[in-house]
Amino acid sequence: MSSELRDLYQEVILDHGRSPRNMRVPEGANHHADGHNPLCGDQVTVHLKLDGDIVADVGFEGHGCAISMASTSLMTEILKGKTVDEAHALFRRFHDLVTGSHDSEGEEVNEEDFERLMVLSGVAEYPMRVKCATLCWHTMEAAVKGEEAVSTENE
Amino acid sequence: MNPVTGLAQKMTKPEGGPVFDVETVRKDFPILATPVVHGRAFLDSAASAQKPVQVIDAVRRCYEAEYANIHRGVYELSALATRNFEHARDKVQAFLNARESKEIIFVRGGTEGVNLVASAYGDKFIGEGDEILLTYLEHHSNIVPWQLLAERVGAKVRPIPIDDNGVLILEEYEKMLSPRTKMVAMTHASNALGTIVPVKQMTQMAHAQGAVVLIDGCQGAPHMKVDVQDLDCDFYVFSGHKVYGPSGIGALYGRRELLEAMPPWQGGGDMIESVSFEKTTFAPLPNKFEAGTPHISGAAGLAAAIDYVTKLGLDNVAAHEVSLLREATLRLEQIPGVRIFGRAEEKAPVLSFLIDGAHPHDVGTIFDHSGVAVRAGHHCAQPVMERFGIPGTVRASFALYNTRADVDLLVEAVDKVKEIFG
Numbered sequence: 001m002s003s004e005l006r007d008l009y010q011e012v013i014l015d016h017g018r019s020p021r022n023m024r025v026p027e028g029a030n031h032h033a034d035g036h037n038p039l040c041g042d043q044v045t046v047h048l049k050l051d052g053d054i055v056a057d058v059g060f061e062g063h064g065c066a067i068s069m070a071s072t073s074l075m076t077e078i079l080k081g082k083t084v085d086e087a088h089a090l091f092r093r094f095h096d097l098v099t100g101s102h103d104s105e106g107e108e109v110n111e112e113d114f115e116r117l118m119v120l121s122g123v124a125e126y127p128m129r130v131k132c133a134t135l136c137w138h139t140m141e142a143a144v145k146g147e148e149a150v151s152t153e154n155e
Numbered sequence: 156m157n158p159v160t161g162l163a164q165k166m167t168k169p170e171g172g173p174v175f176d177v178e179t180v181r182k183d184f185p186i187l188a189t190p191v192v193h194g195r196a197f198l199d200s201a202a203s204a205q206k207p208v209q210v211i212d213a214v215r216r217c218y219e220a221e222y223a224n225i226h227r228g229v230y231e232l233s234a235l236a237t238r239n240f241e242h243a244r245d246k247v248q249a250f251l252n253a254r255e256s257k258e259i260i261f262v263r264g265g266t267e268g269v270n271l272v273a274s275a276y277g278d279k280f281i282g283e284g285d286e287i288l289l290t291y292l293e294h295h296s297n298i299v300p301w302q303l304l305a306e307r308v309g310a311k312v313r314p315i316p317i318d319d320n321g322v323l324i325l326e327e328y329e330k331m332l333s334p335r336t337k338m339v340a341m342t343h344a345s346n347a348l349g350t351i352v353p354v355k356q357m358t359q360m361a362h363a364q365g366a367v368v369l370i371d372g373c374q375g376a377p378h379m380k381v382d383v384q385d386l387d388c389d390f391y392v393f394s395g396h397k398v399y400g401p402s403g404i405g406a407l408y409g410r411r412e413l414l415e416a417m418p419p420w421q422g423g424g425d426m427i428e429s430v431s432f433e434k435t436t437f438a439p440l441p442n443k444f445e446a447g448t449p450h451i452s453g454a455a456g457l458a459a460a461i462d463y464v465t466k467l468g469l470d471n472v473a474a475h476e477v478s479l480l481r482e483a484t485l486r487l488e489q490i491p492g493v494r495i496f497g498r499a500e501e502k503a504p505v506l507s508f509l510i511d512g513a514h515p516h517d518v519g520t521i522f523d524h525s526g527v528a529v530r531a532g533h534h535c536a537q538p539v540m541e542r543f544g545i546p547g548t549v550r551a552s553f554a555l556y557n558t559r560a561d562v563d564l565l566v567e568a569v570d571k572v573k574e575i576f577g
Contacts, residue, residue, distance in 0.1 A: 005524050009517070009575050018512070040516045040532045041546045063546060065514035066576075126520060 007122035017066030022076035026057035035139030072136035100124040175471035183207035195526035196561035201552030213459035217452040243458035257440040265373040266296040268392030268407035273300035283309035285337040292345040320498035321348040343375025347536040348497025349505030400460030404453030421446040476504035504553035513576040525568035
């Protein structure tokens with residue numbers, strides 16, 4: 001198998017893709033948004049329980065490819081307990097990671113959390129798959145803002 | 156015609172036409188020799204087919220030696236361009252066996268053809284309480300224009316169901332037909348499952364209730380001989396780019412009486428007889444429906460594409476494609492965990508499937524790595540995907556230039572997916 005492909009489909013991704021964590025509606029969730037990728041049909045609903053500016057709990061429902069499911073699953077694990085600002089910063093760093101750009105340089109995030117997201121760095125070699133990895137993050141941001149629906153086509 | 160039965164025989168003993176040799180025809184397609192494609196399997200011709208050098212040359216010749224705007228200039232070059240353009244229309248007429256070339260309207264493609272009919276015919280002749288029947292197999296391009304029409308005029312769109320093999324349930328269709336049915340719009344062959352629809356029989360049934368019939372031939376015209384007089388349909392649309400011609404050009408066949416009764420669709424130059432601020436009169440067919448400068452080089456390319464497939468013989472092409480489809484089907488169905496969707500007896504060369512535990516999108520990426528280009532997703536046919544309760548499929552589609560080596564690569568790619576996701 002080529003190393004690029006092995007980088008994309010690491011064991012962690014396959015595991016999260018097969019059995020995503022936090023696939024549920026958290027009790028007391030007060031922010032919700034639907035995300036949709038009309039090109040491939042991926043669908044994700046992100047539920048947040050915001051306590052002030054703290055993400056007290058986060059869950060999701062939906063379906064999609066291994067990349068999108070794994071990305072969503074990892075995001076929910078990492079965001080719990082973070083502030084909204086930390087969540088935004090993580091997304092900016094993550095966006096750079098999967099697009100191979102450097103717009104967020106100097107952005108402070110918990111490096112341990114970011115390390116965990118690094119398993120998705122293989123996506124950068126596959127421009128057609130970036131939206132699979134970022135759909136959940138866009139949807140999370142929409143939920144925070146109180147928007148109800150987000151589509152990858154509005155990016 | 157039946158592209159499935161008795162084909163092995165035709166392969167070895169073609170009637171009339173030249174013997175079909177895939178290695179010879181592959182030499183006509185320059186892209187197959189480029190580094191991006193060479194040694195790989197291009198199995199996405201149902202989305203758009205590659206172009207033979209004959210088509211590329213025709214487009215080049217148009218621009219290099221025969222180009223001017225048509226229907227306008229009094230000079231020789233414009234007259235030549237106009238003759239070529241109308242000559243292309245004659246080719247399409249013969250390709251579909253229409254009665255007259257004025258029944259052929261050049262459009263951008265299948266989508267524009269359906270939109271033209273839904274607007275120009277639909278707005279005038281379909282009204283409140285009327286019903287438009289579509290099949291569950293339709294591509295979005297033969298659904299959405301009718302939904303927009305239904306919304307405008309207060310009509311109702313109803314889908315004709317299919318069974319688990321992806322075959323239309325004709326008993327249900329029969330029951331749905333009534334004097335309220337004003338339009339039956341159906342695909343000639345499903346782009347997502349391959350099912351060839353019994354359009355001739357369904358047209359007769361529609362006509363018995365006084366309904367008008369449109370056939371979306373985008374997946375039909377590349378794979379089988381079309382005879383609109385024999386089918387007796389009222390409208391037939393197809394896209395040039397799927398029959399090895401340029402993109403941005405296609406044709407709408409319409410029965411002359413209907414086209415004449417329809418108002419123009421788009422206004423502009425070329426579609427008028429005379430214009431004044433008091434009164435504008437419209438040009439006769441086919442110009443009434445061709446506002447503005449058309450795709451002149453596209454028509455030249457389409458004419459060359461029609462010549463190309465006609466010379467090879469669509470029967471020969473179909474025989475070759477169906478033999479590949481059969482082999483791929485046999486080999487894939489032997490692999491545990493592969494589920495094939497679309498089990499109609501008569502199919503266009505489309506093989507839609509899923510691999511257990513792997514999302515089509517991931518399969519598409521791994522296939523690409525294995526040198527196999529396929530379409531992954533809902534194929535712009537979401538209702539049929541919903542019918543099977545799946546988000547999408549992986550679709551391998553075959554064209555006249557595909558080979559058994561391509562099928563080998565396809566099987567290897569499936570193994571690779573199983574290795575990763577198994």
